[in-house]
Amino acid sequence: MTDAIPLTAQIIEVAREIGMRQRVYPRRVADGKMSQAAADSHIAAMRAVTGSLGELVVVRAMIKSLCNMLHDIAPEEGEERAEVEALIGEAGDWLDSIIVTQSPELPL
Numbered sequence: 001m002t003d004a005i006p007l008t009a010q011i012i013e014v015a016r017e018i019g020m021r022q023r024v025y026p027r028r029v030a031d032g033k034m035s036q037a038a039a040d041s042h043i044a045a046m047r048a049v050t051g052s053l054g055e056l057v058v059v060r061a062m063i064k065s066l067c068n069m070l071h072d073i074a075p076e077e078g079e080e081r082a083e084v085e086a087l088i089g090e091a092g093d094w095l096d097s098i099i100v101t102q103s104p105e106l107p108l
Contacts, residue, residue, distance in 0.1 A: 007060075011053045018046045060095055067091050 005013075025039035067088045074084035 007053060007056060011050060011057075014046055014050050014053065018043060018050070021046065063091060063095060 021039075021043050025034060025043065028034040029036050029039050070084055071088055075081045
């Protein structure tokens with residue numbers, strides 16, 4: 001099993017991959033091993049991944065903020081307070097599972 005990889009590390013890795021593709025693909029195109037359209041498409045897809053990961057950073061902050069607001073407006077004690085705390089805990093667990101992911105083994 002692979003260790004968890006933080007979102008920031010994922011973004012850095014995708015940016016590194018884009019840089020590598022920008023250096024390698026021109027040679028592949030020049031050698032006829034790849035079309036310019038394919039090179040452009042692959043790089044564009046990786047840029048989209050960077051954008052999506054960046055949006056996750058924003059969404060995570062928004063959800064955390066909403067959880068804090070929910071915590072602040074919840075009743076001081078009792079069953080309703082316990083329900084709110086449980087929901088906040090579930091949201092936190094969900095965020096952690098989405099934002100710090102396990103690297104799956106992907107079939108290629």
